Structure formats: structure tokens, C-alpha cells
Amino acid sequence: MEHKSAKKGIFNRFLDVIERVGNKLPDPIVLFIILMFTILGASFIGGMMKWEAVNPADGETIQAVNLLNGEGIVRIFTEAITNFSEFPPLGMVLVVMIGIGIAEKSGYFETAMKRAIEVSPQKLILPAIILVGIIGNVAGDAAPIILPPLAAMVVMKLGYHPFVGLVMAYAASLGAFAANVIPGMTEALAIAFTEPAAQLIDPEYSGNILMNYYFTAVATFFLLFIVYFVTKKITIPRLGTYEGETAADQEPLKKEEITALRWANISAVLTFLVFMVFLIPENAIFRNPETGSIIQDSPFMNSIIFVLTILFFVPGLVYGLKVGTIKTTRDFGSMLGDAMGTMGSYVVLVFFAAQMLAYFNWSNLGPIIAIKGANVLEAVNASGIPLIIGFILLAGLINLLIGSASAKWAILAPVFVPMFMLLGYDPAFTQMLYRIGDSFTNPITPMLPYLPLLLAFAQRYDKNAGLGTLLSTLLPYSIVLFFAWTILLIVWYLIGIPLGVEGPIYLPE
Template sequence: MLTNDKDLRLTDRLLNRIERTGNKLPHPVILFFIFSVCVLFLSWFVSLFEVAVNHPGTGETIRAVNLLSKSGIRRIFTEAVGNFTGFAPLGVVLVAMLGVGVAEKSGLISAVLKKTVLSAPDRYITAVVIFAGIMSNIASDAGYVVLVPLGAVIFAAKGRHPLVGLAAAFAGVSGGFSANLLISTVDPLLAGLSQEAAQLIDPAYTIPPTVNYYFMVASTFLVTIIGTWVTEKIVAPRFGEYEGDHEETLEEITSEENNGIKSALIWLGLLLAVILFLTVPQNGILRNDQGNLIMGGSPFVGGIVPLITLFFFVPGLAYGKKTGSIENSNDIAKFLNETMAGMGGYITLAFAAGQFVAYFKWSKLGTILAIGGAEFLQSINFTGLPLIISFIIVAGFINLFIGSASAKWAIMAPVFVPMLMQLGYSPEFTQMAYRIGDSTTNIITPLMSYFAIIIAFAKKYDDDIGIGTLISTMVPYSIAFMIGWTLLLIVWFIFNLPIGPGGTIFY
């Protein structure tokens, strides 16, 4: 992909430099182990200076933990297996892939892609992939597992570089994580933390999950437009033509495949009917005891991954039975085994990444960095838009080290929500600004939980791809999203537009 820098634009030369530097790093598995060792020694070094901060929410004094102490070393050995099995994306990916594997091996995904791609104008493919990625956060993290690899397949089927499709899908799923046309699981989660922080100033203040809805709807279209432009003008030209030996060919759809798709749709409809029966009634089984479907830790939200698995498994089984690609239960077992065999590389990455994430969490280094960054921004004493923009940048920077949106907001909300309330800005507006910073740097940090699996997907098309290639590919998206999304917030601020039902800019 790299060419002579003298023949390239300044942007391309800069991205190539990032790629070269990043690709000089070891294999991601080895790199995560190196990171883990570095965290161990850094925790020891920082602990020598007795660095401590006060958690703004709980008042607890947080100190760096020396992981090379007797208790730390014991923990490294005794919890190694738990770090692996407890690595959040591991179970999500493997369970979801069981359903996706049956749908793929039976031929359903290929048939649906053929039917969709062959009928869709080429000029809309990029926008559709990015838009679908943004919308996928309704199903929590399933977009990482399902849509990112599908983006690569779709582009390959169109005769374009599959890694460009993968990048576009990743940009939509992760870079546009906070945007959506519907209320997703992240809305009530953040609103609850914002409400707790707001009640430090106003005990009667309430924040419904819908407070950012209008802004997030507008953001969905903005991110789609920006992502499409970055893909076509910056990313695609850098990759050029695909010269690998992994091709995705889509021949004309056959009558047998059409019948299989019809059967899959019928069974999908039946499955949807069952899900509706379990969710629509106020006392539905997948609602919690208070009747909530989304909030309050409902079984529907908690079971979203198995539901996604069923949404692929059942139609895939129906398609396979109709077309003959599945003749008996042995075929199902074979498809499942083949799917899991193909996940070996990711499982190895998950073990290494799981240790690193655990060590970083145990050391408290990430929490100390986040609180320190928040206190620094508070001390700048900015007001108005300069403060809001600085806040977005700090949130994006902290996101490079702590991937969880709720974990960061639990730390930052008790500082910034009360502070900005006293300056006249509503908690929901502060939350809205935070979501911009939180989303836009997801795609350029190896600490993001699903970064490892994105690399694993990419290696299907280029075995030499490294962290440098992926980060350099995603940097233009991150910068463009940050700038464009911030400008949208400035427009909202200047014209004092409503940000959502029950949400205002000023307190």
C-alpha cells in the first residue's frame, strides 16, 4: 500500500509515516504481552512516588498499585485464567459467531449479499455500510462482530479493496457509536450517571434517556456523510486496487438461492414474532420486574448477544435445509466447529489483551490519568465554547486509555456536570459534549476492547497488516469526526436548539 512519499500529498505522507512506525511494532499478540510487562514496571515506578488522586464521585483516595509487590505477583498468577475468560469481548464474539457461522457456512449470508449488492448502486455502498454501522449500536457491540467483516466482504464483492470496506464499517460502528436514530442501550446508562452527578447540585434534577435524541439523530446523518467522504477521498486512494488472493465473487442469484432466502425470511419473521411476544407486553418475560425493556438491566438488554446469535442461526438453518447445504445435524455441528476453528487467532489475541487490560485496571493508572486530566481541564478556567471544546478534546484523549464509556463518565461526570451547571450549562448538554469525545477516538486506540478482533478480521485479506496500518487508516476518520461533530455542537449551541425531549443546553 505504501508508495514513494515524494509522489504523495502531505496527508498521505503523514499517514504513511504513522503506518511505517506502527508496523515496525511486533505482532499484536507479542505487543500486548510487552504492554503488560510495561504496565507492571510502570505501576512499580509510579507507586514509588505515592501518586494519589481523589475520586470526584465517591471521595475515595486512589493510589497507584504496585503489581510487582508480593500480592501483585500472586494476583498475576492466580487470576490469569480469569483475565482471559473474563475478557469482555471474548464471550460476545464467540457466542455471536456461532450464529453467524451457520448463516455463513449454509450460504445464506453470501446469497443475501449477492441479492443486496447486485441491486444496489455502487455509489451508495459506502454510505450504506457506514450508516448500518452507526445503527448497529442498538444491538450493543454486535456490530463489531457482524458488520465489520461484512463491510469487507461487500467491498470485495464490488471489486473494491476489502480493507476499505472494513475501515468504513469500523468507522461507523465505533467512531459513530453515540449517534443513532433510535434510543440505544448507552443512552439510559449515561443518563443515569449524569443524573447522579447533577443531583450533587440539584437533588431534584432528573435526566431521561431521551435528552440527547435530537442531536444524535442529526449526528447520524453527519457521521455518515463525513465517513463516506473520508472513505472515498482519503482511505480508498491509499489502498488502491486489491492485489491479494482472497476474492469474494458474487454470481447472479439462482432460483434455489431465492427460495432459500424466502424460507429464511419466513423463519426470521416467526422468530421476530416470538421476540415481540416476549418483549411487547408490559409483563413480557424479557422485561425486568419493573416492566422496563431497556433500562434497569432488563433480560432483553442482557440477552442481546444470544438474540443476535438466534437471528443468524435460525434463518441460516432454514436456508440450509431449503437449499440442501444442511442435510442433517452433523452438518450443523461441522459448521459450528469450522467457525470456532477459524477464531483461533482471535482467541490468542484475547488472552494477551485480557492480561494487559486487567493489569492496567489493577494498577489504577488509567483512573489516575483520567481524574488528573479532568482536574487539569477544570483548572484552565475557560468558559463558554472554549471550555466545551477543551472538554471534548480531553474526553477523547482519556478515551485512548479507558475504553468504557460508562467507566469514563462515572469519573468525569461528578467533576464536569456540577462545574458546568454552576456556569449555566445543563447536565444533558455536558453529557452530549462528552459523547462526541468518547466516540471519535475509539477507532485509533489499541486499548479499545474490539481492536484485536478488527486486526484479526483484516488479516484475512492481508496477513502482514499490523497495528500501524489500522491506526493510520482510521486516523482521518477520527480527526474528521471530531471536527465535524464539534462544529455541529457549536451550531446547536449558537442557535440554542433543543437537544432532545426533556433536554436543553442551558441550566
């Protein structure tokens, strides 16, 4: 008999309501258009009513600017292209996609995931799947799309219900989304919104994609244990034995695929070593020529996005050439075109997001809201641990309704980054709080396109499986991940360890 889906309880009915409400929200692109006009309207009201606030950093009075007067309208039209072309996330994300795209489309990512699972000892199979899921988020869509069905087939060989592999891999790749030992596009997207938000308060502020790295690297292995614990103690006992029709065994990797993967990995190591030659020696060209620093204003940090692109690009290209997925220059060009083609909606979203953020900046509404909000938080003594928990929960709840991480942070960063700065917290800390909130509810949000795909995979094993079946199985991961993420950050906060490279918890005095 196939595993029977659990009856929907109060919480599952609540999630159904969330899904219906979330589906009625406009597309993120339309949402930004609405926000653009909302900000313009608010700037008009604020300018007419003379909204203002005193910046505690320098004592200057900040006044709301009406963008619907003659001068504002001219600025809206004349600077629209500049807002778009100079928007920080655009160039970074598109460049990274060159590397990630060739690695994904050539089959390198998929083969690497399969091989990692194949060569692991049986006792390490579950931890290996979880680790691949967590680290795999650097590959964008690859982990939540490719790994769950592979994991389902693998765990069936261990005698577990295939749903164990599906939900465990899905929860690992999305619930631990902010954790990784390999910095990638996620970090680039986050800092690209954090930095301009911080510059509303400190125009000289400069962040980097490694400013959360120490924390996210430690979280990778801590959350591996957490996901494994939930799987062994909750998921496996709850699902029981699978007695349905066994799916066909996964085809093992072919000899040529393993050979191609080996050469690709060798090329990745050699490329990494070349960069180390540029970085490690005392007078290396990637160091700051004046101070010798690797981090502070160094060519390495200024080119880190392009470095990561090459580290993805080289093994992807080598794999494609060796295995035969890239036979001609047309194949190569087509793969890059397909990878960039997936970014079309993102580019359109960026255009409207750039306008919205520009209007928000020009209107001075961000600093005024931040100062007023900080005053309220100070009045109610909202700081420390309650503030940490409150903001993580807020971001997690918003994530249930808006799936796009960049869309959410584009909206929240201009308000909360300045607000937390006025309370003494570094933007690196606020960014990490948001990334945690954006992660732990990922497995249960219906706003991500992966959940319907996961349901389709589940119905291969149980035709009666529904959304409630998946959500009730994924819910324990989200709950435990919330506590795990939060406790880890609170401990980090209490000890006072920097979150990453030039990523302190508090602003320097």
C-alpha cells in the same frame, strides 16, 4: 487507457511514514504483554514513592499499590485464571459469533448484500451500496471484504470507474463503523471495556449495549448522505472514465439462492415477532417482573446478546439448509467451528488484556491518573467542544498505528472513562467519542488487514495501482467523515439529547 494513479504528494509520503512506523509496532498480543510488565513496574515505583490522589467524589485518598511485593505476586498467580474467565468481552463476543458465524459461513450475509444491490432502482444504487456498507459492519469482516469487489462490478454497469465502487463501499463499511441501526458485536465489545473502566470510579456502574443507540441510528442515515456527497462531488470527478479491460459481469443470484434468502428473511421476521411476544405485552416474560420495565434490570436487557445471536443464527441456518450449504450435521458443526476458529487470536489477546486490566485496577494507577488528568483539564479549562474534538482526534491518530478496536479501547478506557466521569460526563458519552475516533481514520489506516485486500481488488482493474492510489482516493472520505461525525456529536451535545438507552451525556447529579 486505465486510470492513472495520482503522484504521491506530501500527505501520501506522510502516510508511508505512518505505515512503516506502524509495521514496526509489536503484535497486539505482545503489546499487552509489554503493558502488563509496564504496569507492574509503574506500580512498584508508585508504591515506593507513595503516589496518591484525593477522589473528589467521596474525599477518600487513593494510594498506588505495589504489585511486586509478596502479596501482589501471589495475587498475580492465583487470580490469573479468574481474570481471564470472568473478563466480560470473552463470553459476549464468543456467543455472538455463534450467530454471526453461521450467517456468514452459510452464505446468508453475502447473498443478502448482493440481493439488496440487485433490487435497488438505478438512482438508488450508490445509496444502497453505502447503506449496505454501513449496516454491514454488524456482520464483522463481511462488509469490507465482500462488498467492495461487488460494488466495483455494479458501478461499472452505471458507467463509473470501478475504483468508485471499491473505495465508496470500503469507506462506508469502515469510516462509518460506529454507525448502525442494528446493534451487534461492536457495541458488545465497546461496553465490555467501558463498564469495568467506569467501575474504577463508581463500582455500582452498569452500562448496556444500547446506550449509544439513538446517536448511532441517526448517524447511519446522516453518514449515508455524507459518503454519497463525497462520492459524487470528489471521487467520481477525480477518477474520471474507466477505459481499461472490463471485468466479467457478476453472475446474478440463482433462483434457489433467492428462494433461500426469502425463506431466511421470513424466518428472521418470525423470530423477531416471537421476541416481541415475549416483550410487548404488559406482563411479558422479558419485562422486569416487579416494575414492568423493558430496559431497567429486565430479562430482555440482561439477555440482549443471546437475543441478537438467535436473530443472526436462525436466518443463517434456514438459508444454509435451503440453499444446500448445510446438508449434514457435519456441515453445520464445521461452520460453527470455522467461525470460532477465526476468534483464536482474539481469545489469546483477551487473556493478556484481562491480566493487564486487572493489574491496572489492583494498582490504583487508573483512578490516580484520571484524578490528576481531570485536575489538569480543569486547570486549563479543557471541557466542552475543545475536549470533544481533542479526544476524537487522539483516538483517530492512535487508530493509524493500532488497528484493533478492542485493543485500543482496552488501553484507553481505564484512563479516559474515569477521567471524563470526574469531569461530569457519563461513560456512554466517552465511549461514543472513542467510537467516532476509531471510525473516521479506518479507511486510511494501514493497520487493518482489509487494505492490502482492497489493493488486490484494485489491481484487477489497474495493475499499476499502488497504496498511494488508494490512500489518496480514500483520504477525502476520512477528512469529511471526521467533520461530519464531530459536528453531529457537537450538535447532539449542545442540545443535550441522550445518546441511547440509559446513555445520557452527563452523569446524574
